[in-house]
Amino acid sequence: MKKIRVRWIIQAVCLVLVWCLKLFPNGGEWYATTIYPVCSGGLACFSSWFPFSLNDWFIYGSLAGILLYLIYAIWRKRRVKRALAHVAAYLVWVYIWFYAAWGLNYYRSDFYQRTQLERPVYSAGLFEHFLQVYTDSLNAAYCPVDTVEKDKVEAVLKAGYAALDKKYGLINPPDDLRPKPMLFPSLMSGVGVMGYIGPFFVECHVSKDLLPVQYASTCAHEMAHVLGVSSEAEANYYSYLICTTSSVREIRFSGYFSLLPYVLSNAYQVLPESDFKAWQETLRPEIIALYREKADHWRALYNPFLGEIQDKMYNWYLKGNRISSGTANYSEVISLILAAQSASF
Structure with a gap:
C-alpha cells in the first residue's frame, strides 16, 4: 500500500509541474529553451539506435495492450475496477511523458x-x-x-x-x-x-x-x-x-x-x-x-x-x-x- 501511495504522489507532483508550466506565462518558453534541448537530445540519441519508429510502436502497442488488458479483466469477471484504475494511471503517465518530452512547446511564446x-x-x-x-x-x-x-x-x-x-x-x-x-x-x-x-x-x-x-x-x-x-x-x-x-x-x-x-x-x-x-x-x-x-x-x-x-x-x-x-x-x-x-x- 505504501508503494502505491508513493507512486501516486510522484505522479501527482509530475502532473502539477506540467500544469504549472502550461499555465505560467513564460513557463512554456522556459521549458523550450532550458529543458527541451536536453530532453530532446537524449531521446533523439536513444531513438537513433533504432531504424524503425519507437513512437509508432509505443502508441500502437499501448492501444493494443490496453484493449487486451481490459478484455482479460472482463473475461475473468473480477477486478474490472482495478483494471480501469491501472489503465487510467497509465494514461496519466502517457500524458505527462507527452508534455515533458515535447508537448510543452505548444505553450511557448508565439x-x-x-x-x-x-x-x-x-x-x-x-x-x-x-x-x-x-x-x-x-x-x-x-x-x-x-x-x-x-x-x-x-x-x-x-x-x-x-x-x-x-x-x-x-x-x-x-x-x-x-x-x-x-x-x-x-x-x-x-x-x-x-x-x-x-x-x-x-x-x-x-x-x-x-x-x-x-x-x-x-x-x-x-x-x-x-x-x-x-x-x-x-x-x-x-x-x-x-x-x-x-x-x-x-x-x-x-x-x-x-x-x-x-x-x-x-x-x-x-x-x-x-x-x-x-x-x-x-x-x-x-x-x-x-x-x-x-x-x-x-x-x-x-x-x-x-x-x-x-x-x-x-x-x-x-x-x-x-x-x-x-x-x-x-x-x-x-x-x-x-x-x-x-x-x-
Whole structure:
C-alpha cells in the first residue's frame, strides 16, 4: 500500500509541474529553451539506435495492450475496477511523458513575440507585392525533380537549420536527426498525413508515398517540429525559408512549390475572380501540371471517411493546445512570410 501511495504522489507532483508550466506565462518558453534541448537530445540519441519508429510502436502497442488488458479483466469477471484504475494511471503517465518530452512547446511564446516582428495588417498592395515576388521566384526555381538523394537532402536541411538566426528560438539539430518510416504508411496516406513528429521519442516521420518534389519541404517541416516548433504555420515557414535559400535547385523548388496550395487559397479569397484567373495564367504550365499530378496522386490514396475523422480529431487536438485556428493554422504561413518581408522593406 505504501508503494502505491508513493507512486501516486510522484505522479501527482509530475502532473502539477506540467500544469504549472502550461499555465505560467513564460513557463512554456522556459521549458523550450532550458529543458527541451536536453530532453530532446537524449531521446533523439536513444531513438537513433533504432531504424524503425519507437513512437509508432509505443502508441500502437499501448492501444493494443490496453484493449487486451481490459478484455482479460472482463473475461475473468473480477477486478474490472482495478483494471480501469491501472489503465487510467497509465494514461496519466502517457500524458505527462507527452508534455515533458515535447508537448510543452505548444505553450511557448508565439512567433511574433520571439522574433519581435509586427503582426502584418492586410493591405492589397502588400499582398500583391508578395504574390508577384513569389510567382517570379516559383517560376524561376522550376526544375524537374524525378529522384531524391535523401541523405544529401537531409544534410542540406540540417545545415540550414544550424545556420538559422537564433532569434527564432529553435534548438540546434541533433547530428543523428533523420526521418524515419511510418509503421503504417498506407493508413497515414489514407488520411492525408504526409509526415509527423513522434513526440514520445522526438522522431520525425515522412511518408513513403511522397512525390520526389515533396520530400525536401516535408522533411524540413517535420524537422522544424523536432527543433521545438509546435505551430504548423511556423513549421511551414521554416520549411519554406530553409528550402528556398538552399543552393540546391531541387530543394529550392520544393520549398516554393510546397507553398503553392496556401498561396492559391489566399489569392482566391482576396483577389477578384478576374484577377485570380489572370494570376493563375502567369504560372508555368509545367508547375500547373505538377500541382494537378500531386493532387491526383494524394486523392487516389485518400479515404474520405477516415480522413474526415482524422481531420476533426486533429483540429480538436490543435485547438486544445493553444492553436486556436486548428487545422487552418497551416495556411497562416503566408502571414509569417509577409511579416518577415515587411520588416525587410
